[in-house]
Amino acid sequence: MYLLCAILDLALLATRIGIAAAMAAAGVSTLSATSVLLVNAFLFLEVLGSSVLFVGMSYCWLGFGGSYTKKGLWIVLVKLCLITAPVYYFAVYRSLASREGSLQEP
Helix, strand or coil: CHHHHHHHHHHHHHHHHHHHHHHHHHCCCCCCHHHHHHHHHHHHHHHHHHHHHHHHHHHHHHHCCCCHHHHHHHHHHHHHCCCHHHHHHHHHHHHHHHHHHHHHCC
């Protein structure tokens, strides 16, 4: 589930950048009503996935062992940038979860 949410989080970032670039290239400052509805439909799923990922990674920071300094650093970074939660998921969480899973197997 977190993998899908990480992908949706990255898609949210890409959608925001893409919309801004497309509007700048077209020379418009507002979208038409149909475009707004279409973009909102995509953004809803992406924001939902991003929110689930943020909550899940926050739970991970609090639940797994490790240095409180590193945990604090990641929490500050996540609040600063949209891309930090997926980076944390791919760089830290997957390895922690695989180690936790391998320890529980007989």
